[in-house]
Amino acid sequence: MNKVMLVGRLTRDPELKTTGTGKSVATFSLAVDRRFKSEGQPTADFFNIVAWGKQAEIICQYLSKGRQLAISGRLQTRSYTAQDNTKRYVTEVVLEEFTFIGSARDSSYRDNDVSSQREPASSGLPMDDFDDEFKILGDDDDVPF
DSSP: OOOEEEEEEESSOOEEEEOTTSOEEEEEEEEEEOSSOOTTSOSEEEEEEEEEHHHHHHHHHHOOTTOEEEEEEEEEEEEEEOTTSOEEEEEEEEEEEEEEESOTTSOSEEOOSSSSOOEEOOOOOOGGGSOTTOOOOOSGGGOOO
């Protein structure tokens, strides 16, 4: 079984390209905090992500550096020949599913003057662009896993 599930923040804006056959492909990296931190060790791992087709277009349209994203996909290794004629290997996560989490303002909540409860901020995304299975989660408490 080859399945990867990650929740993290984009370390840079996604980059959208089009293949020679007209298919959209987006690349970005995701910083995922480590659950347990050892002194002198990094506190996050960085994963290269590749998204294809409509998913690539949606991610590039609505996400930018710092936004939080939950993804699932598969690990893939590929190789290529660099300009100096050496063979290079790349391991990346090929995106299969994703869910936006958090908000564009990097804050999942806004203050409510009427009560002490807090409610999710609006994402501002046009929902008619997505299919019936797509939903935006307001905060980390709503993550379904």
